[in-house]
Amino acid sequence: MSNNILEMRSITKTFPGVKALQDVSLDVARGEIHAICGENGAGKSTLMKVLSGVYPHGTYDGEIVFEGEVAKFHSINDSEHLGIVIIHQELALVPFLSVAENIFLGNEQRSKSGLIDWNATNAEAAKLLARVGLAENPTTIVSQLGVGKQQLIEIAKALSKRVKLLILDEPTAALNDTDSAHLLDLLRHLQGQGITSIMISHKLNEIEAIADSTTIIRDGKTIETLNMKADAVTQNRIIKGMVGRDLENRFPDRTPEIGEEVFRVEDWSVHHPTQADRMVVKGASFAVNAGEVIGIAGLMGAGRTELAMSVFGRSYGRDISGRIYKRGKEIKVRTVSEAIDHGLAYATEDRKRYGLNLIEDIKRNVSAASLGKLSRRGWVNGNEELKVAEEYRLSLNIKAPTVSSVVGKLSGGNQQKVVLSKWIYTDADVLILDEPTRGIDVGAKYEIYTIINRLVAAGKSVIVISSELPELLGICDRIYTLAFGRITGVVDVADATQERLMELMTKVKD
Template identity: 40%
Template sequence: MDHDGAPLAQLTGISKSFGGTQAVRGVDFTLHAGEVHALLGENGAGKSTLMKVLSGELTPDHGEIRIDGRPVRLTGPADAQHAGIAMIHQELDLVPALSVAENVFLGREPRTRLGAVDRRRMVRGTAALLERAGVGFDPRRPVEQLRTGEQQLVVIAKALSLDARILVMDEPTSALSAPEVERLLEVIGELRRAGAGIVYISHRMEEIGRVADRATVLRNGRVVAGFDARSMTAAQASEAMVGRPVHLVFRTTGNAAAGEELLRVEGLAVRTRRPRPGRRDPAGVDLRVGKGEIVGLAGLLGSGRTELLETLYGAGTKGTWQGKVLLAGEEVRPRSPRHALRLGLAFVPEDRRISGLALEHSVLANAVLSVVDRIARLGWVPRRREQQVARASVERLGVKLASLRAPAGALSGGNQQKVVLGRGLLTEPRLLLLDEPTRGVDVGAKAEIYRLLGEVAERGVGVLLASSEPAELIGVCHRVVVLQGGRTVRELDTGHTSEADLLAAAMGQGQLEDLVGGRR
């Protein structure tokens, strides 16, 4: 690609510290018009910090920013917007109680001649933006009624509404299903052809090769490598990110399909008087999980994967149950998460920042939250015992942190996820429920999580894992159950299934019987 003239954006010698931690160290980074530049690195490598500097959210300690060759000083997001810069954050910055349209135009509401908010124009404009992003839900719906993936699409629509020339996308596809990812990549192609420059942060290597022109790798706050993204291999990128060869060995357990049955779900459906918009409660789910077996849950956005896991954990919609849930042969109905924990179930939710962690509290408090009753003596928690349990958990999972007393919100996304997973494992569950456990997690952390799942399964724990990544489901799981509209429509043996097979099943293509010869 030929880049005549000054870069669209040029960052030179950017450094930023937080207390004694140097997050970014003397980084140079350029972005040209009509280019997609991938920014890669492990969680905590400095990617988000660098982009927050470009988007005006952080002021660098040292360095210079130039837009169209001219030095600029960005003292806040408003300055960045004025300069034509917009950022799509990995952690969604939406107001849950407001509607989709109100969130898209928040602070920039169109006005009538009399100065009142023109809601009709706002709804029309939002509908057009959502259509451009490939979705068609009602712009008047409250954001709190949307699933995480749908909220991600709202944030993308909001960024498109700014008509930015420089667009920073931080893990934009982490919560999207395959068709939504395809539509987003089409939108990125349209923006590139219109002359926009896009910084693309993602841990999904297959996307990088498809969408990006160049790739820059950060490690420990420094630039360590640069690649032509179209010819870069996942192995090259992974080794540059972690500083050593990384082998993503998915399955570390043998075929556990013949193991003793642990979980059986028969015809599970939840009937509610007032169904919540945007939810897809179980409407006829059949599946089983054996001891030491990892079973995947596949399906498009809105298929009901998350709602099934929440129902099994006693955290879903309250209503009338139909069908049966048997745990080790005994019929159960978890009434609450506390009850589910007593039954031997643990749950790692999709949105770690909202459902998984108390971000303002310490890593120590978050790590032992589920086992406080176990380590307490006469209602009092011995500090030394609490610290021993927490330290053993974070060391087992390789959590990178300055101190157990540091707030959980100060950790990178991957390390936050490890804390949530470690807390679930501390309860010594019989069945582990996982919803997108590697969402927004770097390649090194993914390898560690896969290793842990292998260890857990070898100890006889059953795992039910929902994921939107076909490669992960096929690589990690022994079998995959496909959901559509809250119903089980297919079961696949991953030993005889390709990613294309799995995607076709999730999209409802082909017949609804097992590819490998009958539901077992």
């Protein structure tokens, strides 16, 4: 008898004009942690949506065998009934309901009279929270908790459905190192309880640390499945399978040609938008030159995004003070429009919520910040808009059939390229890129780094905010560190190490 809890045989899934999966097969052994790797758009999430019934039986070719029986899931309820639970990258919690209400939403604990038994609901929720190591009151409103705790609540919700096979799509993408480590420990703990897990992730160090087997998917096809322990698999070995070649260098070569100072911020302070007595940025000063990439490093909550958004047209915070200079002359950037007019651009860390219109096409997204350049007498020149978008689709290698493709259906890496296209088209002198490679694969990251190099080679100034210190060390010329809202240091990349940066990122400055 097979030891596999799951077998997916010759799965093929087609969307109009695109074959997302082609003859994909996957075997998952009972009780293992099985990783799935691949570039953005390779078909990983599509395969899991087929498995979980999001794409119902009949909309794809192939066969699913779960616990030895052929499964034909017509909805996500069908797969959950058998113990298959998927946790998507975008968490599906209701922010204004309590932890207990979220855990049992759609699976309510009812009394004999048919009404919800709140005592039982809260008691069972407390037991599930204990299983995932979360010491929160079940009546706590979910919006009051951080992303790491919300991820654990999603797992507690899965446990309430007597999960046998847990699917996690990029579970640590938005987590800091501490929360990520806790989540991986929890998966090992659940494995000890007999729960099988499938984990999609771009963080190869985590896969190397936790996975028993890794299946690599490329261009909608299964490439290979690696036994992580027996084959002594390295990150470079996984990368080779993902991109189809050895990626000798994670970062493209660049010879810096740094010019005069372009942009400077002095003594910048920002108060929290709703808590007037709380300062989130305290007297921060930094500068960037033409042709230079500077990094801003800091732990979660240090104020990195708050600093960037407040500088970009005061789009965050209140009672903001300080001065901004462009080529030595003080400028006013009281609104986003003024910031754009002064040659500033800001690519947000949350591309889905703030960076893109997901129900619009590539063409409309690329032109969104520069309609004035395309307008004549108040009307947008549609032919010119189409031409511009097509140029960026080709030059930034956006993988989509046409610029009429809806952005919400693109992979994360291609969505990020659309965000960059939008801001590059503004012809900004200073581009602030907030977590520009979050949630995208190693191949797409390399392409983003190449785009950054092209920008600075053209004399632009680039500011990169990133949670990944190796990334900052690989692409920046200088790195500023931020702790508790204050700039605590600036280090030339030639002299920087992760240890030195971490020391400055945790420094308390009076």
